[in-house]
Amino acid sequence: MLHAANLAEFSAVPVSHLSTSAVSASQDAYIRATRFERPTMVFDLEMLRRKYSALAEGLGTASIHYAVKANPAPQVIATLIAQGAKFDAASRGEIDLCLSLGAAPEDIAFGNTIKRASDIAHAWKMGIRQFAADAEDELFKIAENAPGARVILRMRIERSQADWPLSFKFGCSKREALRLMQLGSILGLDIAGISFHAGSQLREAGMWQDALDTAADLWSAAQDAGFALRILNIGGGFPAFYGQPVGNTRDYCAEVMASVRARFGDAVHVMAEPGRGLVAEAGVIVSEVMLVSKKDADDPLRWVYLDIGMFSGLAETIGEAIRYQIETDHDLCEAVEPSILAGPSCDSMDVLYEKTPVMLPAGLRAGDQVRILCTGAYTTSYSSVGFNGFPPLDAVFVG
C-alpha cells in the first residue's frame, strides 16, 4: 500500500484529463440515452472499421489475421469479414464461430501451438489448412490428423522490449526450430514459415527490431539448411492507448513493415495478427461506483469500489500491467484524489489498482458513472461465468 509520504508524485497526474476524446460520438449518444443496470461495454463498430483501414493501409501487402481471442463478439467478426480481414483462431470454438459467420476456411489459421488432436482433425475437415506448432509432438499430431498441412513454426524471442514480455510458454529455440523443420518435412508436412510474438503493447515501431533480427537470423539459417520458407508471421503486439503515447496507426504499421521488408525482402508473404491493436480502442465500459470509503480516518488513501472488477471483465489489471484510463462526469477542474480501485466481489484479490493508485475526482460518490476507456479487447471474453453471482460483462454495439 502507498504511504502518505509518496503521494506528492501523484498530484500532477489528473488521469481523467488525458482521455476526454476517446469516447466516440455514437458511444456518447448511446451512453447518455441509456440507464445502465449493470456494467456494459459499448463498442463502436465504425471505430473498428476505421482502425482496420488504418492498419491495412500501413501494413500494405501483409495479410491481417485478426486474433479472435481479443474480442470474439459475432458483431466484431462479421464487421471484420466485411472489411476483408482474415482470422487467427485459438481453438475449435473460435474456428466454428468464424465459419458460422461466413469466413472462408482458407482465411482462418489455427494459431494455437497447443491443440487437441481431435480439434486438429475437425479443423482439417472444415477446410482449415494452416496450423501453428513449436514442438515435436505437435507435429506428430498435425501429421496424423491433417496430413500435408501447412505449418508455421513458432520461434521464441529471448529478449523483448514490450510492456509485457511474454514468457517461454510459446515458441522454441533456433536450434529446435531447425530440427522441427527437418522432422516436419519427413512427416510430409508443408513447413511454410515461421512466426513469433514480440510481446504485447509494442508502443513504438522500434520495439520490433530485436524480434525481427532474431527471426531474420532463423530465416537465413533455414535457407542455409535447405528449407525454402515463404511465410513470415509477425504476430501481434500492435498497441492501444492506455495513458502512454502510441503513434499514428498507419505510420506505425508502415514503419514496422519497412523494418520487415529491409530484412526479408519483398517476395516473402507477411502475416500479422493484431488483436488488441484492432479492437481495444473501439470499446468503452460504462460502470457505476458502488462505494467510496476510508477504513480509518488516518488511512492515507480511500477505496473506490466499482460494479466491475477482475473477475467480471478487467482481468488484465492483474499485476496492474494494463492501466485503463477512467472518465467521470465530474468537472475537470475538480480536485483529484489518489484512490485504490477495486471490484465488487467478496474476493480480496479483486483489487484493480493498489500499488499505483488512480487519481479520481475528490467528490466521487456511490451511484456515479465512470467510463473505462480502451476496453474493447480482453474484457468480455475474460469475464467469469458468474463469480459471486455477478453476470458476465454485457456488451452493446453501435456504429
Place this chain on the structure above:
Amino acid sequence: MLHAANLAEFSAVPVSHLSTSAVSASQDAYIRATRFERPTMVFDLEMLRRKYSALAEGLGTASIHYAVKANPAPQVIATLIAQGAKFDAASRGEIDLCLSLGAAPEDIAFGNTIKRASDIAHAWKMGIRQFAADAEDELFKIAENAPGARVILRMRIERSQADWPLSFKFGCSKREALRLMQLGSILGLDIAGISFHAGSQLREAGMWQDALDTAADLWSAAQDAGFALRILNIGGGFPAFYGQPVGNTRDYCAEVMASVRARFGDAVHVMAEPGRGLVAEAGVIVSEVMLVSKKDADDPLRWVYLDIGMFSGLAETIGEAIRYQIETDHDLCEAVEPSILAGPSCDSMDVLYEKTPVMLPAGLRAGDQVRILCTGAYTTSYSSVGFNGFPPLDAVFVG
C-alpha cells in the same frame, strides 16, 4: 524459471504419491466409466454431506452460513439446504439462487460489504434481514433501502497467519467500527455484531488466535461504549488439503470454537462462513494432457500443457498460491520429472506453476488423463465465459 542446479531438491517430492486417497469411490467409478471430451469437475455430494456433518459437529452451537461464491452449483446449494445449512450471499444473484432452491430468507445473510443500493432494496423485499457493512456510505444505503435492518460490521485484521493474508479491501479499523456503531444506531439500524475474515486456508486452529484477540478487543470496547452486541461472525478460513497437512475437521472446528468461547462466553451467537472448507475436497477435475514439450534440448525443464488453465477454472493458481495435487494413471514407481504446468490458451499469463514446478511422471504424454484434486471450490464459478473459445468448466454430480 528454475535452473538445473536447483532441481535436486525436487527429487524427493513425488507429488502424486501423497494424494491417492482423495478421489472417492463414486467419483472413481464415474471417471472410469466416462470418456471426457472437455475438462470436467466431478463433484461428490456425499463427501459434501459428510464434510458438513463434521463441521457442524465441531462448530456446535454456531450457525453455518455456506459462502455461496465458493461453488454456487444448484446441486450443492440444494444438498446444503437439506443438511440444514444457512447461507452467506455475495450478491442479488446469489440471494435469488438460494431462494429459488428453497432456502428461507431468514437463513440468508447479505455478506458483501459493497452493495448496489437497488440490490439492498431487493434483498430487503425478499425477506433478507442481515447485511454486512464496513463504511459510512454503506450504512446510509442500508438505512435507506432496508430500514431497521440487522447490520454486522466488518472489522479488519491487521496481521494474519493465513497462507493468503487478505488485504484491507474489507473491514475497518477499531476506531472506525466504534464510530459506525454510533452512526448506525442514529440511522435506526440494528447494529447486532461484528465480523472478520482471518484469512484463507487457516491450516491450524491456532491460526485463528490473533484475529479472535482483535475481535475480542473491539467487542469489549463496544460494550464499554454502550453497544450490546450479540452476534460474532467468524467468517471463513476453514482449510482444504492442497499438499500441506490439515487436521481432522471436527477436532479443528471444536478447537476454534473453544478459542471463541474462551473469549466471548457462551451467550454470544456465533456464525461461521465456510466456503472452501466445505466444498473443495468434494471436487476433482478430470483433465487431459494436450502437449509435453521442451523448447530447446538444453532447457532444464519441460512444459506440460493441460486442457484447463487459469481462465477456464484454475484462477486460484495466480501467484501459485494454491498448489493443487495432481494424480495420473502412471505407475507410482515411475520416475518423476519437474514440469512447468500451463493451460491451453494463447495467453502467456495462462501458466499454472512455473516458479515452483510440479513433479509429474517422466512418461507423461499428450492424451493422458490427469486428475486435479481438491478442486470443488473456486473453480467452476471463476471460469471465463469462453476465453480463447474454450467453454466454461463443466461439472457433474455424483453421490
